[in-house]
Amino acid sequence: MSNRPTLKDVAAQAGVSFKTVSRVVNDEPGVSSGVAERVRSAVAELGYRRNHSAQVLRRSDARLHTVAIVHADATNPFAAAVHSAFERHLRTAADTLVVSASSHGDAGEHDRLVDLFTERRVDGLAVIPVGDSPGPALRRELDRNTPIVFIDREPGIDADVVASDHHGGACAATRHLLSHGHRRVGFLGSREQSESIRQRHAGFTDAVEESGAEPVVRFGLTTPDLADAAVTELLSGADAPTALFAAQNLAAVGAVRALHRLGRQREIALVAFDHLEIADLVEPAITTAPQNAEALGRAAAEVLLRRIDGDASEPTRFVVPVELIPRGSGELVPVRGA
Amino acid sequence: MSNRPTLKDVAAQAGVSFKTVSRVVNDEPGVSSGVAERVRSAVAELGYRRNHSAQVLRRSDARLHTVAIVHADATNPFAAAVHSAFERHLRTAADTLVVSASSHGDAGEHDRLVDLFTERRVDGLAVIPVGDSPGPALRRELDRNTPIVFIDREPGIDADVVASDHHGGACAATRHLLSHGHRRVGFLGSREQSESIRQRHAGFTDAVEESGAEPVVRFGLTTPDLADAAVTELLSGADAPTALFAAQNLAAVGAVRALHRLGRQREIALVAFDHLEIADLVEPAITTAPQNAEALGRAAAEVLLRRIDGDASEPTRFVVPVELIPRGSGELVPVRGA
DNA sequence: GACCAATGTGACAACGTTGTCAGCTAGCGT
DNA sequence: ACGCTAGCTGACAACGTTGTCACATTGGTC
Structure with a gap:
């Protein structure tokens, strides 16, 4: 990784001063075409690349054209999709x-990475x-x-944020279920400490309360297995919900599994927040309210x-809407005989 | 992003020369403890970070502790998993x-990224x-x-490679099917131009030939829909295969969908190369031969x-084995009445 | 008290680049 | 022939850091 050619090496090869080479590689005016040509071929021959x-270092205020x-x-996958749109x-x-x-x-480690990137100088992060709170380097x-x-x-902390409309999306998803006649609706949540899950829960609660329906809430379903067990238990009891809102990915996977195992996938309505890999692979397909990763990345x-x-100017909060995609599972109506 | 404190700023604050500050931040010996303490508090107060x-630039041969x-x-997801292990x-x-x-x-763009990273100097790539072939920057x-x-x-090109044992994994998967008594086995491949798909096909062919069974080969199944259609067509003909080897992700997804739609998922054996998100979510669960992303990343x-x-030393080729995970679909035995 | 080694500290060059400025040449007008 | 300008080109400083070396101070030894 060493002995890369420098401006000086190229200059020696072309028989000019290194400043002239600098001018050529930066497309600055004031170099005669003959010299420029000689320099360019020396650059190509040596495989010269500018040392970033x-x-x-020299132009410490200039744009580095690098962000981390x-x-x-x-x-x-969600983070990857956001990243991809951001990068593109x-x-x-x-x-x-x-x-x-x-x-x-x-x-x-998160804060350490912020530190390493700032050491390496980037235009932004x-x-x-x-x-819950930024580390010392970030602060x-x-x-x-x-x-x-x-x-x-x-x-x-007060800073620019780009985030999904967790509250609105959950609210719309729940209203969607209620509009099909359900009166008992289950909420399947993962970590209650998570702010986004809290917001989805608030959206769910608002929708349920405005309709006068009855909520059944379960938190802590951080794995498919836990969600599977919770759904199994919910549906076995008296007054079981006829519709479920899965507030998170993995909870939804567990719910799907449980419904299929119980053979009640055409009976209990289900809407899942977030994108589901398996949404289209099961019958009925799963109605989802996916976060718009593309829009998030782009907005960021x-x-x-x-x-x-x-x-x-003052820090802004950019909210990206969450749209419902009906696929079948969320449009089931409640059945009488439970 | 400008006016960050430098060694000089810290030195002024602590009342020492900037070289002494350099010594302190690099934990070099030869600084009295009193001075070191004064410097450290100046560093903390100003939030000094070394300019990478x-x-x-100064130590152009030293390790940068950065790879791209x-x-x-x-x-x-597979690339992400490899990346994750590599990074960790x-x-x-x-x-x-x-x-x-x-x-x-x-x-x-790929080659351009290589160029941008080398401009920024990394220890390795x-x-x-x-x-098929490296671009000019990579070359x-x-x-x-x-x-x-x-x-x-x-x-x-002749260079270090870390790759999965596509041939061996496909061969083992096919032998696994054959060991359950199948005599007609289908191969579902995506792009025939892909070297890894070619290797998987070669492994499949070797296994089939050594057993004297009959292969049925389909290429070009780059989407679930195409694979679905191909499987539907294969199974409707006379002399339909009783077992399928899906050489790739998306082909496997289409095959699963087709088998379930036809209601023959307990009748036609299936082994899928690569990890399948839905492997455990369907009945019977899908036997897979997943690439070991963790091992690949780590080896790289x-x-x-x-x-x-x-x-x-000479460039090496590191081959990571592909292990079969039996889950049900690959252990089905052929049934008589087709 | 003179010498020496050990210790702490700073001055300065260098890394490869860009910005500033000065010098050189050619071409033009007088 | 002379000066003047425009156009090229190069010398040099500076960015923030580390390596080299020299200087100053201390304490110990004969």
């Missing part, structure tokens, strides 16, 4: 390299937060007015670019 | 930051190739002996670290 570190995104978990937008709209790293859910950068945008989750890119361009 | 660009991985598609290993074993970017499948870096490891696909990290540490 030196460039950044710090993940909680890059294997999460920045690459095409601003010729900016998006680099990323993942903390695998560890808050300390996108963060999918881990935990320092916020104080320093480094362009930072938080994606998907509340940072627990736009917010960040505006900050990088010097916008110093 | 300047450091890299260039994806074809970061939203592909480098972070924990070598305190190295893994940065990544995705080309979204565009070969030109991991590449999940796009297309230049290979010539320059930059540590580079190719993951999952053949680079079409190890190969790359060895190169970074100066190993200059």
